[in-house]
Amino acid sequence: MITTNLLAFATSLEKGREKAMTATDSKLLNELLSEELCYGHSSGYTDTKSTFIEKFNSAVYRYSFVKTHIHQVTPVGELGIVINGEVIISVNLYGQEKQMHSVYLAVWRSEAEGWRFLSHQTAQIRA
Numbered sequence: 001m002i003t004t005n006l007l008a009f010a011t012s013l014e015k016g017r018e019k020a021m022t023a024t025d026s027k028l029l030n031e032l033l034s035e036e037l038c039y040g041h042s043s044g045y046t047d048t049k050s051t052f053i054e055k056f057n058s059a060v061y062r063y064s065f066v067k068t069h070i071h072q073v074t075p076v077g078e079l080g081i082v083i084n085g086e087v088i089i090s091v092n093l094y095g096q097e098k099q100m101h102s103v104y105l106a107v108w109r110s111e112a113e114g115w116r117f118l119s120h121q122t123a124q125i126r127a
Contacts, residue, residue, distance in 0.1 A: 010073040010083050013108050013115055021063040026056055033117050034109060040121035042102050065090035068104070079110040080118070087122065101125050 020028040030053055037049040047055065055061050070085040083106040091098050100122075107119040 006073045006075065006081070007070065010070055010081055010108070013081075013117075014068045014070065014083065014106070017117060018066040018068060021056075021066050024056075024062070026053060029053065029056060031113070034111060036118060038119045040119075042100065042122040042124045059092070060094055062092040063089065064092070076107075076109075081108050082106070083108070086125070 016028070017032055019025070020032055030049075033049045033052065035049055037047070037052065039047040039052050041047070052061075065088070067088045068083075068085055069087070070083055072084045074082045074084075076082060083104075085104060085106075087100075087102050087104045089098075089100045089102070091100070102122040102124045104120065104122040106117065108115050109118045110116075
């Protein structure tokens with residue numbers, strides 16, 4: 001059940017994910033990601049939890065900066081939230097430094113282990 005201010009709650013979840021990604025904390029990231037994760041990238045491909053963690057651990061994805069700005073949080077019953085916003089990312093991706101500014105959608109769900117990151121999709125903002 002969502003019992004706190006919805007924006008503050010969503011911000012807390014996203015800050016935890018930002019921390020895990022930039023601190024290269026695969027243990028924390030593994031705890032945050034749902035077993036049913038679908039992580040859609042702006043380039044059009046997707047990762048499952050296992051493929052995302054594998055690429056994260058092998059430094060295919062090496063995040064140095066992740067900053068989310070939440071525009072809207074929508075509850076999905078009492079067990080989920082959908083977040084819409086913008087994200088700025090600095091990442092070494094397959095050995096190349098990239099800076100990205102994207103709109104994003106994230107879905108978090110309350111599971112037996114706690115709130116877990118279920119789904120993600122980004123689309124890069126073009127200047």
